[in-house]
Amino acid sequence: LKQVVAKHAVRSLSSITVPLPDISVYRFEKNLFPQKAETNREEMLKYFKAMTFQRRIEIACDEIYKMKQARGFCHLMDGQEAVAVGIEAGITLQDYIITAYRCHGFMLGRGGTPEKILGEMMGKLNGVSKGKGGSMHMTSQKNRFFGGNGIVGAQIPIGTGLAYGIKYEEKKEVCVTLYGDGAANQGQLFEAANMAMLWKLPVIYVCENNGFAMGTSVARASANTNLYARLDLIPGARINGQHIYAVREAIKFAKEWCLSGKGPVCLELLTYRYHGHSMSDSGLTYRTREDIQKVRKERDPIMTVSYTHLTLPTKAQVQISVVAEPLKKK
């Protein structure tokens, strides 16, 4: 992909076409999905900055947790940045997002600043929830981000209810409800999905499949590993979650589908997390270091946006490290 992008990279502000990777579909026509994305250098730089920022903040969270300044449970999403930035790119701030406990990236996209996030983890009053929620419970009322939920799968019926509220008020908005591959086996998901399809609610179910539920791989937990095809009549698609443009276009398509009244959509984003499940999990008892290094080399989300162009990444790197300095001080 790097070579393809480099070939098309023109040193001007003209638009760049990025071909999207192949997808699997369920109860959809494959040709309905877009096969390329239009973008330009500024957008690429914007996404690159956003994702690198998230990566830096996750690393900073790791550091403060190891220094015991933050306590509680800390679930980091480095390696999954394309999911957060891609979804944010595909929807507006008027749309609702609700997710599980791996939520720092989403909080950043919805008005969180490093001070607020790290402060929340350390239990300080300037934190997002005034220190009472911790890493898992960060929300924003103004920007319609409903957190940050600790119990696995509990956010799915909540997201469905939010979608009902949207439909009742006849607004042109959607509710993006995220869950993981572990929650894909919870009864709550199927109950909520049934209600959503029955009442044609504007909810996009996004399964962040990072391959492991705590320590159990998807193959050993789910009989049907096509998590996009598990919600019966709800149509689904499996997207490469490390490719930010694939995520963005898929979410845009899903939003249009929902707003046209055809009902909910299920997207499975194949992604990966470099850290363990939480800070108390080393992440190495159920996978090897080589696996993690391989993903870092071949499927890192930030890489898909960086060019082989030499100067631009380094400039961007410098800018980002300048921004990341204050949070390193904390």
Next chain:
Amino acid sequence: MGLFKTKEDMLKVLTRAASKQVYTRVLLPKSLRAFSAGPAPLKMDFSEKVNTNEIKLKNPTKLKKMNICQSITNALDIALATNPNTFVYGEDVKFGGVFRCTVGLNEKYGTDRVFNTPLSEQGIIGFSVGLVAAGGVAIPEIQFGDYIFPAFDQFVNEVAKYRYRTNGLFNTGGICCRVAYGAVGHGGHYHSQTPEAHFMHTAGLTMVIPRNPIQAKGLLLASIRSPDPVIFFEPKILYRMSEDMVPEEDYEIPLRKAEVIKEGKDVTLLGYGASVRQLQMAAKMAEEKGIACEIIDLRTILPYDFETIEKSVNKTGRLLITHEAPITSGAAAEIAAKTIEKCFLHMKAPVKRVCGYDTPFPFVYEPFYLPNRVKIFDGIQELMAYQLELLLNQWLSLIHISEPTRPLYISYAVFCLKKKKNT
């Protein structure tokens, strides 16, 4: 001052009360009251020896140093070895579990007996009901007590009622569900809850909570082999902290019996799980003030052993119950009600409950929330000083001193008393 003509009169009455050895309260130093990090634990040896009255061992000398985690692995090993129809399963159990309680079991007994389940608590417990109704012995694991609630329906409506509704044809006695529960210092809302109160309301369930490795192994083996369904709560903060010389052989501790850990004549302290440590520390603090405490570890929360409690309260006349769960309708509330019902005339003070507050389990405010040794010690003092303070309160109300100002008079009276004692 209608009741007393002079100050000397008042002092005479108070000295008479004091001569009956009525206790006066002591304010602990500020260093212990700064709760921002919780009071530091007292340096005490919590390790115990095997109680030979309860446990009859064949090789009493074959002991091994284990913490609760290892003793549970040992117990599961013995259970799996002695009964070939035993199954251990749960989330992430195969590689050893998130707390390393099932390390090595999969390698020894195979994946058809020790296996992982998907992330579905309701499914796990419902599946267990079927498994034991078909004749097996199931030991499911719920990873954290906070996640037991999806399975609440299965526990309350199926596990507890199976024997009753089939008139004994089938039963779920083979279930022993292991749950890692309790505050751990950094758990926050969803890794620290103690859900035993939610289940206390359900007849048909048995709940067992150990305090140290010797108890954990014996109680777990007894729970697995008991003919009734058991929920076995393991205090996760003690997984590594609590170490003892545990007998390596197969032994059981009887269920539905509380244990008196320490004898005393002044006040009865009742607790279970991790709270027993706090009680022991508070009892040590109280000893320095001359109060002899009797400590009871409840062990089986439901059905609880009331005989032991009754005997103790009839002896001491004062009861203090503690647990980490919120105070309203916690386990302490039930035991307190029963105690007052049966032992009212023997009691010198009402039952004192030192428990968590009625809030969700807090994230940063955990040291303020937990019932620690300082709060328990304050509770002991309140119990001991109750009679004197009751008398004083009654007199002050007779002479129409309003409630807010009474503490002032009481502290003055106590001050005079002390002065009188010292002279």
